[in-house]
Amino acid sequence: MRIIYQEETKIFHLCNDAVSYIMMVLPNGHLGQLYFGRRVNTDKDYSYLLEMMSRPMASYLWSDAKRFSLEHIKQEYGVYGTTDFRRPAIEILQGNGSRIVDFRFKDFSITDGKPVLEGLPATYTEAPEEAMTLTLFLEDEVTGICLELLYTIFETGPIARSAKIVNGGEEPVHLLTAMSLCMDLPDYDYEWVQFSGAWARERHVKVRKLEQGIQAVDSMRGHSSHEHNPFIVLKRFGTDEALGEAIGFSLIYSGNFLAQAEVDTHNTTRVLLGIHPSGFDWKLEPGESFQTPEAVMVYSREGLGGMSRIFHNLYRKRLARGYWRDRVRPILNNNWEATYFDFTEERLINLAKKAKECGVELFVLDDGWFGQRSHERAGLGDWVANPERLPGGIEGIAEKIEALGMKFGLWFEPEMVNKDSDLYREHPDWVIETPGRHSSHGRFQYVLDFSRKEVVDEIYGMMEKILGGAKVSYVKWDMNRSITECYSHALPADRQGEVFHRYILGVYDLYERLTSHFPKVLFESCASGGGRFDPGILYYAPQGWASDDSDAVERLKIQYGTSFCYPISSIGSHVSVVPNHQVFRNTPLHTRANVAYFGTFGYELDLNKLSEKELQQVKQQVEFMKKYREVLQFGDFYRLCSPFEGNVTIWMVVNEERTLAIVGWYRILGGANQPYTRVRLQGLREETRYEIEGREGYYFGDELMNLGLITTDYTAGEEAVGDSYAGDFDSKIFLIRAIDD
Numbered sequence: 059m060r061i062i063y064q065e066e067t068k069i070f071h072l073c074n075d076a077v078s079y080i081m082m083v084l085p086n087g088h089l090g091q092l093y094f095g096r097r098v099n100t101d102k103d104y105s106y107l108l109e110m111m112s113r114p115m116a117s118y119l120w121s122d123a124k125r126f127s128l129e130h131i132k133q134e135y136g137v138y139g140t141t142d143f144r145r146p147a148i149e150i151l152q153g154n155g156s157r158i159v160d161f162r163f164k165d166f167s168i169t170d171g172k173p174v175l176e177g178l179p180a181t182y183t184e185a186p187e188e189a190m191t192l193t194l195f196l197e198d199e200v201t202g203i204c205l206e207l208l209y210t211i212f213e214t215g216p217i218a219r220s221a222k223i224v225n226g227g228e229e230p231v232h233l234l235t236a237m238s239l240c241m242d243l244p245d246y247d248y249e250w251v252q253f254s255g256a257w258a259r260e261r262h263v264k265v266r267k268l269e270q271g272i273q274a275v276d277s278m279r280g281h282s283s284h285e286h287n288p289f290i291v292l293k294r295f296g297t298d299e300a301l302g303e304a305i306g307f308s309l310i311y312s313g314n315f316l317a318q319a320e321v322d323t324h325n326t327t328r329v330l331l332g333i334h335p336s337g338f339d340w341k342l343e344p345g346e347s348f349q350t351p352e353a354v355m356v357y358s359r360e361g362l363g364g365m366s367r368i369f370h371n372l373y374r375k376r377l378a379r380g381y382w383r384d385r386v387r388p389i390l391n392n393n394w395e396a397t398y399f400d401f402t403e404e405r406l407i408n409l410a411k412k413a414k415e416c417g418v419e420l421f422v423l424d425d426g427w428f429g430q431r432s433h434e435r436a437g438l439g440d441w442v443a444n445p446e447r448l449p450g451g452i453e454g455i456a457e458k459i460e461a462l463g464m465k466f467g468l469w470f471e472p473e474m475v476n477k478d479s480d481l482y483r484e485h486p487d488w489v490i491e492t493p494g495r496h497s498s499h500g501r502f503q504y505v506l507d508f509s510r511k512e513v514v515d516e517i518y519g520m521m522e523k524i525l526g527g528a529k530v531s532y533v534k535w536d537m538n539r540s541i542t543e544c545y546s547h548a549l550p551a552d553r554q555g556e557v558f559h560r561y562i563l564g565v566y567d568l569y570e571r572l573t574s575h576f577p578k579v580l581f582e583s584c585a586s587g588g589g590r591f592d593p594g595i596l597y598y599a600p601q602g603w604a605s606d607d608s609d610a611v612e613r614l615k616i617q618y619g620t621s622f623c624y625p626i627s628s629i630g631s632h633v634s635v636v637p638n639h640q641v642f643r644n645t646p647l648h649t650r651a652n653v654a655y656f657g658t659f660g661y662e663l664d665l666n667k668l669s670e671k672e673l674q675q676v677k678q679q680v681e682f683m684k685k686y687r688e689v690l691q692f693g694d695f696y697r698l699c700s701p702f703e704g705n706v707t708i709w710m711v712v713n714e715e716r717t718l719a720i721v722g723w724y725r726i727l728g729g730a731n732q733p734y735t736r737v738r739l740q741g742l743r744e745e746t747r748y749e750i751e752g753r754e755g756y757y758f759g760d761e762l763m764n765l766g767l768i769t770t771d772y773t774a775g776e777e778a779v780g781d782s783y784a785g786d787f788d789s790k791i792f793l794i795r796a797i798d799d
């Protein structure tokens with residue numbers, strides 16, 4: 059890993075064993091992008107990559123030159139309005155109404171490791187030799203505004219980028235756009251991959267060819283959203299899971315975002331990623347600075363799978379933090395789908411007893427334990443236990459659960475308030491709403507103005523009291539609506555464009571305070587399921603409820619799509635009841651578990667309602683998960699067969715030593731007289747002999763990876779006999795162990 063600066067050519071070359079990132083200072087002092095891709099020789103002058111021809115109809119920067127137009131140059135952090143007409147990385151409204159800026163290179167610094175981004179989630183290093191950081195200092199002389207562009211290259215492959223804008227001038231300005239990343243690629247021969255959907259069908263994989271014009275995904279809902287994820291991939295045609303080029307762009311942020319690719323008429327592709335410029339307006343007084351969130355780029359030549367494993371490794375080990383980062387996650391039973399709001403302490407204890415009998419380790423009490431919250435219309439904001447439901451308070455029920463030999467977990471929705479609550483009656487102005495205008499609700503709740511410190515302080519105080527006063531080992535942090543009529547009663551008119559971002563900073567602040575005060579409490583994020591499943595939240599909560607849709611078939615797509623960027627240890631996945639509450643489908647219990655194993659694993663049902671036979675199955679599932687969760691949650695993940703492409707989904711994990719692999723095989727509809735089938739595995743050692751549980755003999759790694767594992771079953775012959783399952787929604791787990799060391 060190196061960062062090289064060539065004085066004569068003014069070229070910066072960042073490289074590790076896998077990639078090179080090359081840029082140069084352009085003749086006008088701006089920064090030009092020369093190359094990002096597989097590592098190339100560092101002893102080379104690449105300035106010839108800056109091509110400047112005289113072109114008809116171009117606008118040139120200097121009156122005496124017909125060869126320098128930003129319109130045709132690939133840049134690092136493009137500005138609009140001065141010969142470049144593409145969407146800009148930065149836009150600043152100045153006192154005289156102008157938005158023209160001219161950031162010129164002044165200086166640079168190279169340091170080991172990676173600096174902390176104040177108040178923002180970001181990747182980090184634990185030892186300086188894990189990464190190097192290049193900071194480029196640029197200045198706009200007319201306004202005195204300085205721009206600092208940060209590039210951290212990790213030994214393991216990824217490049218993290220962010221920008222800091224410092225108002226070194228004498229008048230306030232308004233920052234209207236400040237992207238985390240701008241990257242001009244020399245062609246557009248890519249397919250664009252996005253991860254989109256809606257509530258209960260999040261992060262579905264959508265692929266299309268890049269075309270001239272703008273393609274984008276975004277959120278303007280105040281959270282990263284169910285609809286789109288702050289993550290896109292550009293892949294070459296033909297790139298598959300194992301081979302070919304792919305570049306992933308991920309934003310470590312939980313609020314409004316924009317991820318965009320603009321292909322111009324000369325076939326260059328400009329990627330922009332950062333806070334959504336629409337509605338954003340940050341006033342920067344002289345001396346103040348603004349730090350953008352961090353974006354991470356991963357280049358892979360080993361297909362989409364290779365890209366995902368680099369993201370998994372980085373986000374699992376150098377984004378997620380704390381006590382739970384490297385620990386297997388407790389198997390839990392959550393009462394939500396078992397009881398909804400209809401519970402008493404006695405009923406909860408009965409649920410927990412059965413869970414304990416099955417080997418479950420953590421019992422989670424969901425919504426409805428506080429204030430007047432026996433339905434959706436009241437209580438949010440009053441984080442005090444309801445004595446009618448919980449006579450001994452949280453302390454009492456937590457003690458009882460602990461006495462059963464389990465840990466106790468609790469649900470909160472800290473950012474929200476019902477108008478029917480003591481908190482709202484006391485502080486009606488703490489809600490985000492626009493004066494004189496209609497105020498929309500979502501599920502009868504309103505969003506607290508987390509851009510205000512006193513609001514965050516108050517919620518912190520209530521949560522600290524509960525968590526400090528009882529044995530609570532886990533918190534489920536929910537967030538069940540988008541922000542509308544965005545306005546803060548505490549900010550002046552010219553700062554209202556800051557509310558969305560300040561809100562998210564408030565969320566991060568509360569997370570930071572709680573996770574540092576209660577370092578051993580496991581936090582799971584949730585936003586009506588997957589409405590805020592992003593890397594920003596992963597910094598605080600190492601796992602997130604991936605979707606409110608717990609149907610096993612739906613989950614195949616959701617978890618498959620989620621795995622492109624996010625590690626398996628972060629994917630909250632439970633076995634729920636049938637008929638499923640979201641799609642009313644009946645799937646067999648073994649398939650529900652076989653899907654949920656590839657995540658944090660737990661149960662979202664009343665185990666008392668299962669038959670004796672089903673309970674035996676649950677006990678075996680819990681035992682299986684305890685035995686294999688280390689590899690399931692922290693192993694290398696490979697996608698083998700996509701649920702978006704056919705009737706069968708297959709994925710697998712392999713441990714670090716490559717001595718243990720677990721393959722999950724899922725078929726939606728059964729059938730008669732089907733073909734013989736095999737799947738080629740990945741990630742095994744070629745020369746090692748493996749055994750497959752339940753099968754005779756041994757198989758070499760190269761055999762399983764090239765000839766494949768036979769997955770043929772009863773559908774290719776006679777009907778199943780006896781106890782074996784024969785029908786739709788079938789699945790199997792293959793356990794593959796090395797015989798040789």
Ligand code: DGJ
Pocket residue numbers: 394424425469536538584585586587603605606
């Ligand atoms: C939405 C969550 O996703 C559910 O799991 C549950 O916690 C409910 N909110 C409770 O209101």
